[in-house]
Amino acid sequence: MSKKKLQKIAITGGKGGTGKSTFTVLLTNKYLNQNKKIVLVDADVECPNDYLLIKQKLNKPQKNIYADFPLLNKQKCTKCGVCVKACRSNAIFQATEQLPVFLEELCSACGTCWTICPEKAIKTKKIKTGQIFINKINQNFYLITGLAKAGLDETGPIVTQLKNFALAFAKKHNADYILFDTAAGTHCPVIQALLDTDRAYAVTEATPMGAYDLNIILNLLKKLKIKTKIVLNQADYGNKKLITNILKENNIKKIDQEIPYSKKIVKAYSNGELLNINI
Numbered sequence: 001m002s003k004k005k006l007q008k009i010a011i012t013g014g015k016g017g018t019g020k021s022t023f024t025v026l027l028t029n030k031y032l033n034q035n036k037k038i039v040l041v042d043a044d045v046e047c048p049n050d051y052l053l054i055k056q057k058l059n060k061p062q063k064n065i066y067a068d069f070p071l072l073n074k075q076k077c078t079k080c081g082v083c084v085k086a087c088r089s090n091a092i093f094q095a096t097e098q099l100p101v102f103l104e105e106l107c108s109a110c111g112t113c114w115t116i117c118p119e120k121a122i123k124t125k126k127i128k129t130g131q132i133f134i135n136k137i138n139q140n141f142y143l144i145t146g147l148a149k150a151g152l153d154e155t156g157p158i159v160t161q162l163k164n165f166a167l168a169f170a171k172k173h174n175a176d177y178i179l180f181d182t183a184a185g186t187h188c189p190v191i192q193a194l195l196d197t198d199r200a201y202a203v204t205e206a207t208p209m210g211a212y213d214l215n216i217i218l219n220l221l222k223k224l225k226i227k228t229k230i231v232l233n234q235a236d237y238g239n240k241k242l243i244t245n246i247l248k249e250n251n252i253k254k255i256d257q258e259i260p261y262s263k264k265i266v267k268a269y270s271n272g273e274l275l276n277i278n279i
């Protein structure tokens, strides 16, 4: 079987609740109607919900995600505090003249502390930070879901591992498109999901908050040099000028896709039947 070029597409938006996941499922349906093979990756690992929108239950986890976490050798530690000062995540606490304590929830597993420790007093241990689930919806459609351990502060590394896993899976299954439904915002997990994609859809709504957050995500996409298309959800509500003004400031000519407010879409969303809606 000849290998196709895999198109990597991100669906993102600065703000939560703008219809990002709704558009992701609608786009999936559009490609499925064109007889394309899709791997959809729910990269909103703190709160994945794509499976609910297509009436699925997550299958048994396919893979666990692990990260290195610092482990102190108390005999070697001189309590110098170098690691505490170097940790940018504030994940190391040290009371006066006491040994440092490492806070798992805040640690990003960056490795700075065990690299910088002058006494080589920090070893590492593996801890489970997340899980990956695969749901085969039909012959042409797989959903891959990432889920971070509850309470974890830094989920960027989980998205990176999820993405590598999903890309290898999509290539092995000769998919036409891999879609990454990112988290909202512009923080590390969003950046990890966006990196190296061929294009992104920025989903927004015509409200002051929608316009403000659109501007932020467009700046990020510009920095990452990702070709961007604009999707306006609930397009017949709010003040569209707010959005067109932001597009003008960012030298973007037009809104590429408008999704009207529709009871049919809201009902399908609530019933997990979005895959039946054509756009």
Ligand code: SF4
Pocket (backbone or CB within 6 Å): 072, 076, 077, 078, 079, 080, 081, 082, 083, 084, 100, 116, 117, 118, 119, 120, 121, 122
């Ligand atoms: S840098 Fe090393 S020796 Fe210094 S406090 Fe941290 S663990 Fe201990």
Ligand code: SF4
Pocket (backbone or CB within 6 Å): 070, 086, 087, 088, 089, 090, 091, 092, 102, 103, 106, 107, 108, 109, 110, 111, 112, 113, 114
């Ligand atoms: S691995 Fe990085 S984030 Fe974690 S405690 Fe060490 S320096 Fe801080």
